[in-house]
Amino acid sequence: MVEEQKILSILQSIPDPEIPVLAITDLGIIRNVNVIIPGTKLEIEITPTYSGCPAIDIISMNIRMQLMKEGYAEVIITKKLAPAWTTDWMTENGKQKLKAYGIAPPGNSVRSNPSVLFAEAVKVQCPQCNSWNTQLISEFGSTSCKSLYRCNSCMEPFDHFKCH
């Protein structure tokens, strides 16, 4: 237990490579920590966010590097696909950090129905001026996880971390 806590706090120090204000633990991608030989060998189960997200390989590398620096000789990183990652697993702290960074955080995810076409976009608050008078520009933004919005009040564009 104590060792698992120690490992978790090490993982908390590892930032997401794309959105460095977030720790990987804020994203909800760490699914399990399994100590096999105390102090020597452990397994970390992680889950990818989007299938094509290139950050998962970098994150795995950083986890391994950091844990080996802390003295672990063998670090096994297992990718667990099920249950599928959802933004519901993002910490509240993580969501606040996103907003402060200028990215509108995800709300609670709603099961999306592909047959509902031209639906009104999810209302998202502008992270810069807090206005709700915002407009979706594209559901696909700068990375797989984000969509692009524009604020009609302060006229700034901003990214929204999509509910998934």
Place this chain on the structure above:
Amino acid sequence: MTDYILHLADNALILGHRNSEWTGHGPILEQDIALSNISLDLIGQARHLYQYAAELLNDGSTEDSLAYLRGPEAFKNCMLVEQPKGHWGTTVLRQFLFSAYQYPLYQQLSTSADEKLAAIAQKSLKEVTYHLRWSSEWVIRLGQGTETSHTKMDDAVQTLWPYTEDLLKYADDDLKTKWRNQLRDVFAKASLSVPVNMPMAIHRKTTHLADLLSEMQHLQRTYPNVEW
């Protein structure tokens, strides 16, 4: 089983690659990015599937050797995904035809007895939801747009329809019905007609796949095991 996984993986990889040909060349920036994101999702799905296939083969194959070192005769993708990208309307129509098939397919596979396949399907289904919505909306926009866009969409239907039978070759009746219903619904909204009695393509008679692979694989084949 492994052949089926490779079929799923090859579909995703080839379509991902075809879509990526638009990156930097899309008609407007936001849609260029949208299609590139869709490509990325598809390539990510292909990776998961190739990794699983490599595990099943257990002969030293890796996701990279399966993607980059097999020749066109070994690829198991359907004909639809290897067709040239054509104009923007052709691309969105092809994406729609494929996503309308992939969505109910992944729904089915999500309850597969094979845990790994079910896990990949469940995860991919979330992404395919976006692909289906995006492509449906674009088919409707262009079908209902101007006379020019409508004519181009009609042409796109004529071009791609012969490959739809091959697309559905492994589909059961339930899947075929779901695909057809989705199609009828969106085509109606787009003022496009579903073709009847159009002859279907049966055999690959073109070099599309070979040309695609020679572009996609040439770097890895020229400099084996190169990393960057």
